[in-house]
Amino acid sequence: MxxxxxxxxxxxKILRCNRCGFCQDVCPTYKVTGDEFNVxxxxxxxxxxxxxxxxxxxxxxxxxxxxxxxxxxKACVATCPSRVATDxxxxxxxxxxxxxxxxxxxxxxxxxxxxSHNRRLVRVGRLLRYYQKSGIRWVVxxxxxxxxxxxxxxxxxxxxxxPAANLREQLPQILKPVANPAHKVAYYPGCAINVFYSDIxxxxxxxxQKNLCxxxxxxxxxxxxxxxxxxxxxxxxxxxxxxxxxLGRYEVEAIITDCATCGSILKEYGRLLQDDPGYREKxxxxxxxxxxxxxYLVEIGYSRELGPLPVVVSYHDPCHxxxxxxxxxxxxxxxxxxxQLELREMQEADWCCGGAGSYGITHPEISRKIxxxxxxxxxxxxxxxxxxxxxxxxxxxxxxxxxxxLQAQVVHPVQLLARAYQAAEKKEEGExxxxxPSGSENKTAV
Ligand code: SF4
Ligand code: SF4
Numbered sequence: 001m002x003x004x005x006x007x008x009x010x011x012x013k014i015l016r017c018n019r020c021g022f023c024q025d026v027c028p029t030y031k032v033t034g035d036e037f038n039v040x041x042x043x044x045x046x047x048x049x050x051x052x053x054x055x056x057x058x059x060x061x062x063x064x065x066x067x068x069x070x071x072x073x074k075a076c077v078a079t080c081p082s083r084v085a086t087d088x089x090x091x092x093x094x095x096x097x098x099x100x101x102x103x104x105x106x107x108x109x110x111x112x113x114x115x116s117h118n119r120r121l122v123r124v125g126r127l128l129r130y131y132q133k134s135g136i137r138w139v140v141x142x143x144x145x146x147x148x149x150x151x152x153x154x155x156x157x158x159x160x161x162x163p164a165a166n167l168r169e170q171l172p173q174i175l176k177p178v179a180n181p182a183h184k185v186a187y188y189p190g191c192a193i194n195v196f197y198s199d200i201x202x203x204x205x206x207x208x209q210k211n212l213c214x215x216x217x218x219x220x221x222x223x224x225x226x227x228x229x230x231x232x233x234x235x236x237x238x239x240x241x242x243x244x245x246x247l248g249r250y251e252v253e254a255i256i257t258d259c260a261t262c263g264s265i266l267k268e269y270g271r272l273l274q275d276d277p278g279y280r281e282k283x284x285x286x287x288x289x290x291x292x293x294x295x296y297l298v299e300i301g302y303s304r305e306l307g308p309l310p311v312v313v314s315y316h317d318p319c320h321x322x323x324x325x326x327x328x329x330x331x332x333x334x335x336x337x338x339x340q341l342e343l344r345e346m347q348e349a350d351w352c353c354g355g356a357g358s359y360g361i362t363h364p365e366i367s368r369k370i371x372x373x374x375x376x377x378x379x380x381x382x383x384x385x386x387x388x389x390x391x392x393x394x395x396x397x398x399x400x401x402x403x404x405x406l407q408a409q410v411v412h413p414v415q416l417l418a419r420a421y422q423a424a425e426k427k428e429e430g431e432x433x434x435x436x437p438s439g440s441e442n443k444t445a446v
Pocket of ligand 1: 020082
């Protein structure tokens, strides 16, 4: 939940914790550190000390650090017998820390400085591509300079290859008029899809068009997900109002996203702006229309004219989709409907990948230990494709595949569906199966 809560509500939420410790069994940060203050119970205890006036935020750096190291993955919430909303407690604690101490220089630079401004993010993407493609990357790596730049050095391992053109630049070639459309939808491409994973966005639009959806892609801004995780609620609200203004001009039946994080935040705008008389109604209407692509396709009964994809796939549940939006069945239904595709479930498919936005950069050691467990579970399936529905997870899982030296690809279910539609069309033309893989720059498309 992205809504701010007051001190008395925070206190009530804290008091629900009976200290049973069941959260220890599921909390990824506790599992990999063994530190009682890195589990829901410990974090709640620390927040309680502040609420009771025994400490003030920022006085003890260690307290702040334990609040900052929460993934907001909700695994504890799903298990807690008292239904304690630890994610909301931690989010509020972070908002109070930010109000008291301000954003860290890294978060101010990356979130307010870049994510808040579309054009800057696109420019950063172009610079990254230049860095990756020119000899500069080699020189910088050889010089060891990255080791000196703490956060940026870690980002270099995780950030994927930036495609030559971002999704918005490719839209004139992708958007097609649909004859006799059955639906009219707006597509919301999040920041990561636009800049890093245009192939996922392209597949989403193509699949929607195949299912008789007239698609519009209005100008939008960041959903506010990174700002929410940093406790910067004022900026989340500003971005929410902008998105509502941009998308509200279009008469569409649904606002589609293929990013689990964007979807979980966009669906909360109604609650976030409930105290804003100018936006309350508009925000509720907006949030009611937001649909994850997996959810929407199953709801409208997507076309089953699918060709075969002979491949073994395992699926990772993004925290923001599975626990955040309760969307667990639809991506699996899509995968299982593809002829010759075998869905092989991994152990702990809903165990966080450790990506959590920029967590891999801000908390590299914990993040990598959490990722290691995910990759071991994936490796045990013997699958060659790892599907997931969030670009932040995709980034982290691609890093895991590289780290483990696995011969596997990370894809969004909608990319497999797009391929299965192509396979059906090619079969009709007598061209046989669509070859796997496609050789996408990020190896995210099969
Ligand atoms: S499981 Fe819930 S009630 Fe039990 S210690 Fe954890 S947060 Fe508190
Ligand atoms: S949200 Fe996730 S990381 Fe945070 S306390 Fe709960 S289980 Fe642990």
